[in-house]
Amino acid sequence: MLKVSNLHAGIEGNEILRGINLEVKPGEVHAIMGPNGSGKSTLSAVIAGREDYEVTEGHIDFNHEDIADLAPEERAHKGIFLSFQYPIEIPGVTVTNFLKTSINEMRKAQGLEPMKANEMLKKMREKMELLEMDKGFLSRSLNEGFSGGEKKRNEIFQMAMLEPKLAILDETDSGLDIDALRIVANGVNKLKSPENATIVITHYQRLLEHIVPDFVHVLYKGRIVKSGRKELALELESKGYDWIKEELAV
């Protein structure tokens, strides 16, 4: 589904990603871990198409198509979803209207008619229940005044509504208390299918207790320096990232 090969990318001439290789197949959950500043968020932004970053070398293929030159919205239309580490507050646009616009633009790109209002409402109710969200939430301005937990829940709610092929969860666990973490993780797990894939980007192991990865990759200084099964995450948790740094120094 996603094939990243020898990806180099940076911002304003500073190289942050220095040759990433990553392959994600349908049905898989990949975790990308790494210390602060290792390039985790850059990787997710580059896959999602943030234009501030410049890809200097390598490829990003999505379903056998090079997407490096596509605008963020075109990547979204192909089924890539990025859950933001820091969801943006947009005063004046309600959650409902944002979702309505988002869904209908996605449908437009696929040559479909706008979704019927009652159909949309039904789907919203269903997904909100999944994430244990309150109805009143729909008429609030997008992310404005939301708590950290509400923002993340809202991200996963949007993901549930948009049903992406590839979901990238960028530090979805940050700012969540244990209950919210459970609800969010539960939501993600329920949305999993053999056709879609998930990349979980996280600093800590604790999210991976709830969303169990098939593969764990360690990102350090812009490269994936170690890959393994879910046990790698536990090892990282007990030994810390210094262990990796030392191993690399040898």
Place this chain on the structure above:
Amino acid sequence: MNNVDQLKDKLESSFIVFENELNGQSKSPVHKIRQEAFKVFEEKGFPTKKDEEWRYTNLRPILKHDYRIFTENENPIDFKDVKKYFLTDVDTYKLVFIDGVFSSWLSETTHSKFDICTFSSMLDKYEDVSEKYFNKALPQDESFVAINTAFAKEGAFIRIKKNETVDKPVQVLFFTSKLEHDAFFQPRNLIVVEENAEVTIVERHQSLSDHNVLTNSATEIFAEKSSRLNYYKVQNDGPNASLIDNTTVQQFGKSVVNIGTFAFGNKFVRNNLNIMIQEEHTESYMDGITILGEGQVVDHHTLADHKFANCYSSELYKGIYDGNSKGIFNGKVMVHPDAQKTNAFQQNNNILLTDKASVDTKPQLEIFADDVKCSHGCTIGQLNEDAMFYMQARGIPAKEAKALLLYAFANDGLRNVKIKELRKKLNKLIATKLKVDLDFEL
């Protein structure tokens, strides 16, 4: 002689012609006021950038044209040609003027429980009204007000009697027909909302002419005790039309006044909006949305004049500037020594979409009372790039994302628009102005 002096000269000779045509009326008290006003203009002339109140605006390009001062209703207008400028889903009273002349067949007036008719008929019929109200609200030392007063003859007269609520909105429309020459108009409106009465008014100026049109409009509003007034100005005229709007509200105890100014079009607009608070416990709202493109200038000058205690004023102006457009916001809040417990709020937020667009924003708070709550904030910024990426990442194309963000930014300027159809029309205007086809009925 330069073009601006020529226009002054022309106004002087036109005033003599105007007086000669008045015949018997030239001795009336109203005409005395006109003569005095004209003297003010003769002495002061047109304002220049040296005047503090006009320092950001160059009037020369507006005043240089060869305007005709007297224009009769030269070309008929069919309703179908101007239908789009009317609210048509709701029943309304209508006062329609074409080339400065009242158009009875496009209008719907009443004299039953309230007067919704013309300024000229008020002058004819209600001497007591003109004596009590004419030229009593507006500032006397403003050149454009003086010109308007000197030539005051026609416009809207709306008087809502005590305890009456007007059952439907009032539309006041000034059309310029397809004139073959440049023209200068002086519409004069008088609005009196008596004690505990209520009315909602929508005002528009639309030119159908390809020639230069300058409208120098003056509106006096008296909101008496416990009255409620909503007044919406829709400014979306053509690229050859300019508007100087002078509106002053005299606001009395416990009244609630809400003025919305929505500026999307015209070559040049200057709004002088003054709210003069004359008694305690009033509420005043001034809201504005300005969205401009290439070649447009809009200059908002507002005043909330707090002379009495325990009053609330709230001002919210949003501006979006594209191309080489230019915006000015000068918001004055005056709190006099006796106006204790004043609560005055002012906010002006602007987004510049290009390097060539500009805005001068100047909050001007003069506070002479000590127990007051006054706040103001002005911002000038660009579109939030993070928000753009966020929306695009959710599949919303850049153009629509931009429009949605701008719409959301401007939207709270519509907070006090109480006519649903007008909201819809304004939403549509915003969408058109932002060049997108989005359903903005959010």
